Each structure stands twice: as structure tokens, then as C-alpha cells.
Amino acid sequence: MPNQTKKMSKPNGEIKCLVNTCHYYGSGDHCFADKIEVQSPNASTTEMTDCMTFLPE
Numbered sequence: 122m123p124n125q126t127k128k129m130s131k132p133n134g135e136i137k138c139l140v141n142t143c144h145y146y147g148s149g150d151h152c153f154a155d156k157i158e159v160q161s162p163n164a165s166t167t168e169m170t171d172c173m174t175f176l177p178e
């Protein structure tokens with residue numbers, strides 16, 4: 122599956138994430154996903170955006 126998100130061996134250094142129940146989360150508030158998708162279009166507040174790549178542990 123070419124579009125499947127991979128969990129990397131190193132953190133994605135430009136992403137800070139506090140969702141410590143995510144499969145891709147690592148200590149230090151790091152995300153180890155090789156890519157993430159954030160939704161949704163036409164959001165007008167911070168609260169209206171979320172990470173769609175989130176996967177429960």
C-alpha cells in the first residue's frame with residue numbers, strides 16, 4: 122500500500138504532538154509517523170482541526 126503511513130525509527134522533528142495514546146507517538150512529545158494528514162477543510166478555529174493519522178495503540 123503506497124499511501125500507508127509508516128512508523129519511523131526516528132521522530133519527525135518538525136512535529137510536536139501531545140497525543141500520547143497514538144501508535145505513532147513517542148516520548149518527548151514526538152510523532153514518529155513519516156507523514157500525517159490534518160483535517161478539515163474550511164476550519165476556522167484551532168479546535169476544528171485534528172490529526173487524521175491518529176491510530177489507537
Ligand code: SF4
Nearest residue numbers: 138143145146152172
Ligand atoms: S500521527 Fe498524529 S496524533 Fe499520532 S503522534 Fe503523529 S501527529 Fe500525533
